Amino acid sequence: AAFAAPVDTTKCGEATTLPPGVIPKIDCCPPPNPDIIDFVFPSKRQPLRIRPAAHMLDAKYIAKFNRAMQLMRDLPKDDPHSFAQQAAIHCAYCDSAYQMVGFPNKKIDVHFSWLFFPFHRWYLYFYEKILGKLIDDPTFGLPYWNWDSPNGAPIPAIFADPKSPLYDTLRDALHQPPLKADLNYSKDKPSPTDESELIKSNNTVMYNQMVSAAKTPELFFGKPYRGGYDQIKGQGSIENIPHTQIHIWTGDPNQPYGEDMGRFYSAGRDPIFYSHHANVDRMWNIWKTLPGKNRKDITDTDYLDSAFLFYDENKQLVRVKVRDCLDTKKLGYDYQEVPLPWLRSRP
Numbered sequence: 001a002a003f004a005a006p007v008d009t010t011k012c013g014e015a016t017t018l019p020p021g022v023i024p025k026i027d028c029c030p031p032p033n034p035d036i037i038d039f040v041f042p043s044k045r046q047p048l049r050i051r052p053a054a055h056m057l058d059a060k061y062i063a064k065f066n067r068a069m070q071l072m073r074d075l076p077k078d079d080p081h082s083f084a085q086q087a088a089i090h091c092a093y094c095d096s097a098y099q100m101v102g103f104p105n106k107k108i109d110v111h112f113s114w115l116f117f118p119f120h121r122w123y124l125y126f127y128e129k130i131l132g133k134l135i136d137d138p139t140f141g142l143p144y145w146n147w148d149s150p151n152g153a154p155i156p157a158i159f160a161d162p163k164s165p166l167y168d169t170l171r172d173a174l175h176q177p178p179l180k181a182d183l184n185y186s187k188d189k190p191s192p193t194d195e196s197e198l199i200k201s202n203n204t205v206m207y208n209q210m211v212s213a214a215k216t217p218e219l220f221f222g223k224p225y226r227g228g229y230d231q232i233k234g235q236g237s238i239e240n241i242p243h244t245q246i247h248i249w250t251g252d253p254n255q256p257y258g259e260d261m262g263r264f265y266s267a268g269r270d271p272i273f274y275s276h277h278a279n280v281d282r283m284w285n286i287w288k289t290l291p292g293k294n295r296k297d298i299t300d301t302d303y304l305d306s307a308f309l310f311y312d313e314n315k316q317l318v319r320v321k322v323r324d325c326l327d328t329k330k331l332g333y334d335y336q337e338v339p340l341p342w343l344r345s346r347p
């Protein structure tokens, strides 16, 4: 049975897996709209949007990104382009607000399975297009947090300026730049204090999760998630580590659930979330270029036919399928190339 999520926005309901005690009780569902169209690819005549590394932006790009973000934050809360609505998308798809097609008792969580990469790719695709639309720049590429390289590992400076709309107060006060993120972070063990030790550890993590522990599509993308399935835990290598560690490392440990970045329902409220996920998304592209005959996209039709709904840059509700997001160039974007120090860090 093909798994297609969700049918329409009327099937979005209460987010049943919000952590207990979250006040006020939040509504994660998008503004309803019965008018849904199927996704069509952008015209090939548009130049590729290049997503740049967030720690290497020039002043002009920073100003442009700030302007787009401010405009998004200034929109009324019920506008599908508003930052509040964009943030709520993560809550809706990750805290069980949607039910599965044909299985009304099964609630959807796009994590811990093969839906992880494609869901977040589509989410960022529209987020980026909306930001570009707000500043009337269709070439705008969402900057990525290049945490897999030593210089890119700290929270990029643009997100750490309290006067910027890219700032978020709910972050760990001790994990501010220039401290580099620990890709193996855990609250139960101290991070390496010596910087060269930390870099070595980060490179080892990356090599392991991209190369040694990711030799097949299932190991890299995660386990199947089909119609009627429970929210099983079959994470791919990168989702497991370092994606999760960076969420927790960034969020404020003094909040009840490590908000904002440390919990699904609130993660999208931190603008750095989207740049974190841009780097996760970049790993998908890089993984397919690594040697090995099995480093290819999943071809299972249950995967390819899985669907999501998003408001596009014209406030049209669009149904997208996994099969249409496998090639980012067809979606009109690519990533600025930077060195991959971890690729030569075989332990």
Ligand code: C2O
Residues within 6 Å of the ligand: 090, 094, 111, 120, 243, 247, 267, 277
């Ligand atoms: Cu939807 Cu980084 O999690």
